[in-house]
Amino acid sequence: MIVFPNAKINIGLNILRKRDDGYHELETVFYPLKLQDGLEFIENHTGEVHFSNSGIEIAGKAEDNLVVKAYRMLAADYRLPGIDIHLHKVIPFGAGLGGGSSDAAFMLMGLNDFFSLNIPEQKLLSYAARLGADCAFFIKNTPSFASGIGEKLEPLPLSLSGWHLLLVKPPIEVGTKEAYAGVRPGEPNVGLTEAIRFSVNNWQGNVVNDFEEGIFQRFPEIKTLKEKLRERGAVYASMSGSGSSVFGLFRNEPLWRDSDFPEGSFIWYEVF
Ligand SMILES: C[C@@](CO)(OP(=O)(O)O)[C@H](O)COP(=O)(O)OP(=O)(O)OC[C@H]1O[C@@H](n2ccc(N)nc2=O)[C@H](O)[C@@H]1O
Ligand SMILES: Nc1ncnc2c1ncn2[C@@H]1O[C@H](COP(=O)(O)OP(=O)(O)O)[C@@H](O)[C@H]1O
Known part of the structure; x- marks a missing residue:
């Protein structure tokens, strides 16, 4: 099978x-x-x-x-x-x-x-x-x-149908356990059940990943990657889970070349 x-x-x-x-x-x-x-x-x-x-x-x-x-x-x-x-x-x-x-x-x-x-x-x-x-x-x-x-x-009745996703995993492996060790737990300003109901256009700054702070401090190149996806037109960009991959959601097919990202990056593109 x-x-x-x-x-x-x-x-x-x-x-x-x-x-x-x-x-x-x-x-x-x-x-x-x-x-x-x-x-x-x-x-x-x-x-x-x-x-x-x-x-x-x-x-x-x-x-x-x-x-x-x-x-x-x-x-x-x-x-x-x-x-x-x-x-x-x-x-x-x-x-x-x-x-x-x-x-x-x-x-x-x-x-x-x-x-x-x-x-x-x-x-x-x-x-x-x-x-x-x-x-x-x-x-x-x-x-x-x-x-x-x-x-x-x-x-969750959430559909990203029609959105374009560009995901980049730089040549950095983040262990889940170490990522958890770098966070300070706490209540968010806006709960996720509420924030996720906003339109994707309003997610940035409201739909957050608590791993980012600690991981961005240790690996500034992952932060740079997120900024790059935003510069390329991502309506929303975020690290996924404990990292190190970062994704952007775009309204249309983004313009990008492999050389935009750190050498050795894994790149995945799909349309939902
Ligand atoms: C962080 C997340 C977010 O979706 O995934 P990844 O980003 O790694 O894919 C998950 O919480 C990862 O889930 P998973 O990878 O199945 O974790 P496990 O193997 O059960 O646990 C690995 C280690 O992560 C820590 N851990 C995991 C889950 C959790 N809610 N709290 C924790 O503190 C524990 O130290 C545990 O020993
Ligand atoms: N089938 C498998 N595929 C990937 N990793 C595996 C597998 N089985 C065990 N592992 C171990 O689990 C760790 C993390 O796995 P994975 O869930 O793919 O990563 P992530 O934390 O990125 O979600 C790896 O470091 C690897 O040693």
């Missing part, structure tokens, strides 16, 4: 408070992108899991990969045969695009479908939340308002 886990952006992200377990309560809007990995698995007769990877190389042991973790989680509760997994990685990581979480969520859904496990969506959502705070979103994969630690989801 082959599935295509997609990336997400965060539109606004307010970090409200730190919990006793070290996680942070937040409010954010997740919006799916068409940018995708390719994830294939076939049954084998060894009873083992084999993992291979092409495209962007993922360092570390196969057992640390979130798709293998997703398989192990279901195999603990359901009878599953061994499988060979191949992940073609396109979505950059350390980018705030949720690629690893998406791979894990699509693995859960793929195994559920292929092996007819009949796991209801509510249960898939709770498996996903155990794998990562923003993993559950990819089970729904529609524009969502998220709260809690990112796992409480409500569908």
